[in-house]
Amino acid sequence: MTPLPRGIILAATPLGNIDDATPRLRQALAEADYIAAEDTRRTRNLAQALGVELRGQVLSNFDHNEQDRVEQLIHHARTATVVVVTDAGMPIVSDPGFPLVAAAHDAGVPITCFPGPSAVPVAIALSGLHVGKFAFDGFAPRKSGARRAWLESLITEERAVCFFESPHRIAATLAEAVEILGPNRRAVVARELTKIYEEVRRGTLAELADWTAGGIKGEITCVIEGALPETRTIELPELIAQVNELVAGGERLKTACATVAAAHKVSKKELYDAVLRSRQ
Structure with a gap:
């Protein structure tokens, strides 16, 4: 096997x-001079499971200290081999590593990658959705306001969108997705990918929201299918008229705006603001 190169190696670890x-x-774990690990204990456990003896120095490199580690790791990488690993999957993909790689480029330090597992392409491949083009948005925003704004940005997004979510927030995220994107948009919730209890559930947003409402566990990757291209453009006055008709029938204004916006793949906020302006 070719000896490890000097510089920085990004190495993917099993999911x-x-x-x-x-x-x-x-080889990277066995021969590296330094191993920058998101969780040093998990990296040592991984090496033990693989039957690999770590001869290099293992350094913590996680969200809250990775910026402070950059100068030290760049210094080591000029004359030695620094391997960067995270808990599972590919470094930088919603995991630590970006500050170091950016600094290495600026400093002229060699960088390479030992590719391997990543939850994003696994979920995309298993989704059974139209994913010829897709975007990866990392973790869904934690706060409801930011999350709703993010979901509104997907109303007219024709690419599939892959994202990570916590088991504690997935039900709320999908409930808001139903409200904003409509109940019939297709999606996939994949949990515990490659593990014993792997489960890939495909359905409409409404079906998946109902399923997750009872609570699910594990590491979760979601894919929402892209919006279908509109064949006819609905003018704003017609949308406002549809909202007013729903309100006249007893719906609350915000609910009516959400319903019409989801049906026609427009921003709920922009439609709501337009209705208010029309009433002035």
Whole structure:
């Protein structure tokens, strides 16, 4: 096997199934001079499970200290091999690593990647949705206001969108997605990918919201299918008229705006503001 190069190596680690570890990951862990790990204990446990003895120095490199580690790791990488690993999957993909890679480019320090598992392409491949083009948005925003704004940005997004979510927030996120994107938009919720209890549930947003309302566990990756291209453009006055008709029938204004916006793939906020302006 080719000796490890000097510089920085980004190495993907298994999502859950230890057999997904590549020979190059094993070599990197065994031969690196320094290992920058998101969680040093989990990295040592991984090495033990792989039967690999770590001869290099293991350094913590996680969200709250990675910026402070940059100068030290760049210094080491000029003359030695620094391997960057995270808890599961590919570094930088919603995991630590970006500040170091950016600094390495600026400093002229060699960087390479030992590719391997990542939840994003796994979920995309398993989704059974139209994913010829897709976007990855990392973790969905935690706060409801920011999350709703993010979901509104997907109303007319024709690419599929992949994102991570916490088991504690997935039900709320999908309930808001039903309200904003409509109940019939298709999606997939994948949990515990490559692990013993792997589950990939495909359905409409309404179906998935009902399923997650009872609570689910594990690490979750979601894919929402892109919006279908509109064949006819609905003018704003017609949308306002539809909202007013629903309000006249007894619906609250915000609910009526959400219903019409989801049906025609427009921003609920912009429609709501337009209705208010029309009443002045």
